[in-house]
Amino acid sequence: MAITTPARPCIPMAARSLEHRDWRRAPSIYAIYPRSFNDTTGSGEGDLNGIIERLDYVQSLGVDAIWLCPFYVSPMADGGYDIADHRGVDPRYGTIEDFDRLVARAHELRLKVLVDQVFNHTSIEHPWFQASIDGDDEKAECYVWRDPKPDGTAPNNWLSQFGPPAWTWNHRRHQYYHHQFLSCQPNLNLRHPKVQEMYRDTLQFWLDRGVDGFRFDVVTAYLFDPEMRDNPPARPVVLSKVTGPTYNPYSYQDHVHDLLPGDGAAYTENIREWAGPDALLIGESNTGNQSIEQALAFSQEGRLDFCYTTDPAERGNGPLVFKGLLEALGGNWKAPWWFTSHDQPRHNSTLGDGTPESAKFYATLLAVLPGAAILFQGEELGLPQPELSKAETSDPFDLLYWPDTPGRQGPRVPIPWTEDKAGYGFTDGTPWLPMRWEDGLSVEAQEDDPDSVLNHYRAAMAWRRETGATDPDGCSVDASDSVLALRVSRGGKSWLAVFNFSGDLLPVPGRHHETPELGSGWTGTALREWGAAIWRVPPDEVDNGSACG
Incomplete structure (x- = not known):
């Protein structure tokens, strides 16, 4: 692969005013799992006041x-x-007044606030579901209850996304109820007017408290075939899209009836109407990898602003993977980039090798990929995926397939603020998950080290904001088995980003030996293993890559 190089020296990056920047076009978003962020009560669980304490x-x-x-x-x-009250703060986290203070402090710091919304299902302990069990047919219509077949079996062959059957028998109603996930998470009937009214009022409740937007859980699971037809077996083309081990039987069905993402995408027009034009709306497409086209349907005009997929985390590592994703987006930067979440193992172990070098590499990649970016708490510290024993694990999906777990609980291990191994500055009590972080990973250890992963992330996010390159006028990409080269341009300025995925030293042509605007692993003439660099280049430089925007 040829790497295009500039014909003149690098022009120093000039910071520009962001006063009139539309933050919604390509935002960088920091995801916080409250239970694992910061504990102010000694309970061993994080809380809202703990978030306030760390907002600076x-x-x-x-x-x-x-x-x-x-x-x-x-x-x-x-x-x-699994939510029992969509407008109540769980006492373990604090009070609604604590939430109001959190929003106020975030806004003082010019941080927008998004909150999660789980529309697909409720907890089995939700008052509506309990009323439906007790014979309240109006509340029962808000869920998905169905009679058994004549032989007493479930209405159809649908499976939950965790693998077991998607139907659970309730002896009091003498019916089955549907659930896309755990049996304690009954699906709501999102077509029912009362359900829509409840969610419209819920969004307004949080908007009235000052939130700036919402992240919607599992939007691709919202709607299903009202005729409840059986799913057929998965065709080879469907199975070919499955990455990793197919230990989950869910992979063996073609989900053409239990999931109607086209209808679900149209349904989000209701959500946009309820939330209003100014709220930032992000959806999660969790129907598997290679789902870019599906996600883009959810982010069309009048729907969500963005919809992210599992592709960046699940399709594996390599230049050709990212080239394929960029080309699939085709300049429609509506699928945010992310590598780690509360549901996915820490990418510095799965995509990287657990070192500071690979953590910096992915920070630089996140800085230049066009569109929105989502960071998960602790990612900026280069945290590896923690190892937990079965006795230390409570996540139901991890336990269901133990020891071949998807690793959902690992990223929820509380993050280390200090080097004090008693609680790493997270808590004065016993943390709800064991913390066994290596020395040097904490915020305290990295704060004053200019070469730390933490400070590299700060530089990467600053570069993102100041250049505006992630909301580009143009984009092209080139890739080989070991090298990714990305060219982006905005407002008459252009940048070339080069990423060395190989274990070898990657020489860079001599015309490009100036200091990068952002990067790591740069020797002055070559990129080391996990080396990444972004240079400013002449706008008229010849480009041999394929268009991605």
């Missing part, structure tokens, strides 16, 4: 917004995504 730190990263994972009333069977 978040602001120092240079991000535009925070996304709060669920802090609502929940029995915590699925990490808070």
Whole structure:
């Protein structure tokens, strides 16, 4: 692969005013899992006041917004995504007044606030579901109850996304109820007017409290075939899209009836109407990899602003993977980039090799990829994926396939603020998950080290904001088995980013030996293993890459 190089010296980056920048076009968002962020009560679990206490730190990263994972009333069977009250703060996290203070402090720091919304299902302990069990047919219509087949079996062959059947029998109603995930997460009937009214009012409740937008969980699971037809077996083309081990039987069906993402995408027009034109709306497409086209349908005009997929984390590592994703987007930068989440293992172990070098590499990549970027708490420290024993694991999906787990609980291990191994500055009590971080990973250890992963992330986010290159006028990409080269331009300025995925030294032509604007692993003439660099280049430089925008 030929690397295009500039014909003149690098022009120093000039900071520009962001007063009139539309933050919604290509925001950088810091995702916070409240239970694992910062504990102020000694309970061993994070809380809202703990987030307030650390907001100055978040602001120092240079991000535009925070996304709060669920802090609502929940029995915590699925990490808070089983909600019993969509407008109540779980007492473990604090009070609604604490939430109001959090929003106020974030806005003082010019941070926008997004909160999670789980529309697909509720907890089994939600008052509506309990009423439906007790014979309230109006509330029953808000869920998906169906009679058994004549032989007493479930209405159809649908599987939950965790693998077991998607139907659970309730002996009091003598019916089955549908659930896309755990049996304690019954699906709501999102077509029902009362459900729509409840969610419209819920969005307004949080907007009235000052939030700037919402992240919507599992939007591709919202709607299903009303005729409840059986899913057929997965065709070879469907199975070919499955990455990793196919230990989950869900992979063996073609989900053409239990998931109607086209209808779900149109449904988000309702959500846009309820939330209004100014709220930032982000959806999660969780239907597997290679789902870019599906995600883009959710982010069409009048729908969500963005919809992210599992592709960046699940399709594997390599230049050709990222080239394929960029070309699939085709200049429609509506699928945010991310590598780690509360549901996905820490990418510095899965995509990288756990070293500071690979952490910096992905920070630089996140800085230049066009569109929105989502960082998950602790990513900026280069944290590796923690190893937990079965006895230390409570996540139901991890336990279901133990020891071949998807690793969902690992990224939820609380992050280290200090080097004090008693609680790493996270808590004065016993952390809800064991913390066994290596020396040097904490915020305290990295704060004053100019070469730390933390400070590289700060530089990467600053470069993102100041150049505006992630909202480009043009983009092209070239790749080989070991090298990715990305060219972006905006406002008459152009940049070339080169990423060395190989284990070898990558020489760079002599015309390009000036200091990069951003990067790591640069020797002055070559990129080391996990080396990445972004240079300013002449706008009229010849480009041999394929268009990605």
